[in-house]
Amino acid sequence: MFRNLSLLTKMTLVIALVLLSFFSLANYLDYRRETEQGIGNAVEKARLLSLGAIHAREYLSDHYERGHIVLSEQRFGLIPVVASGRIGQKAADDMGYRLRQVSNRFRNPDNAPDAYEKEGLSRLQGEAEREEAYDMTTIDGRPVLRYLRPFRAKLSCLQCHGRPENAPDFIHATYPAETDNAYYYQTGELIGAASIIIPMEQVQAGIRRAMRADMLQRIGIFAALVAALSLLTRKVVVRPLRRLAGVIREVIHTGQFHRKLTPGGKDEIGSLIATFDEMVDRLREQSAVLEESEHRFRVLTETARDAIVSFLANGQIILFNRQAEIIFDYRQGDILGVPVDRLIHEDCALLRGGVADYLRDNADTAISGLQRIVARRRDGSPLALEFSLSMAESDGRIFYTAILRPTTRDKVKNGPNPLS
């Protein structure tokens, strides 16, 4: 089907297809880059938030130790991990994020991990070197980035998360060793993680907006490119070819080699047109030469004083000159293509069996000398003739030419007597 489309349609289709795949690829790559960038930005924020909380915790515990500040039930909110968690949470709230400190062995049920956090914690437990883990997922159908930064137990943590008997009294009292799971940690062991949730809906909407603007711009460029290229194709390729085809058609119809084209340039199509013009020139010369020789031949046969009849081996008449018209009383147009036997009278002894049969058996004698026959005019009347025959070949076909002349006794009635 593609083959039958016009050149312009084909070119436009191909150009459009190439550009479309190019633009689609560019769009896809852009989308991927933008998405990665959006995720990267969110991860960076989560990192800052979690590091902020961790630094706050370290700062607090450092200064309590140095200032000999004793924690108590009344100062519960000042416990470094509690304070840093709550401060971090406030900062997160301001940004619409969520920050929690979670653990598989939680002390406070509020810090129990959800499914994602539980899975992430076991992942982090397996990889001691890992400093963070994040994924794009959804919560209630909304896109979110989930980020975990592990807390590994330091010596200072063991004070409240090590052996219960070493823990401060109020910790010991609030979280009895029998029911609490957050004791007996060893240094380096994973205690829990800061868990941050960043809603990505707005980020993604922003990406989509940017993509849409980009895409519109690209569609504009795409349409302009396709239009420009197809215009160029039309001007440079299609139109010159159409003109050339038109001239060729005209040459075929009229048989005249007069129309010529002016090449638009020196490109391939220009040289095609120049070659065509050259061919037309040659053909014109050749046809002039041919016409000239044909004209000479016609004058020669038409002015001959003898009748000349040529016919093919199957008897079909192919030439019938003016003098033959006169003596047989046939018009050239009526006799061409007719079997030559039509011109033989039934009384002719020599050719009674038909010209073809006679030639098959007596070609040599027929060609070597003058023969006498009785021919037949159009009205059926007999006509005594003598003739000489020659044989020739043209385009692989044998044809015979008979030169005929009425014998002196039988004069032509309605034409000049060639012998008088």
Ligand code: HEC
């Ligand atoms: C002064 C005692 C104390 C010290 C020191 C301490 N914690 Fe805790 N930790 C607690 C208490 C109390 C809770 C429960 C807080 C709450 O109810 O929100 C807790 C909770 C946690 C939680 C939340 C999960 C849970 O069990 O509810 C994590 C994670 C945690 N601590 C990690 C650490 C790390 C890591 C260190 C060392 C850098 C540390 N803690 C040092 C007392 C302490």
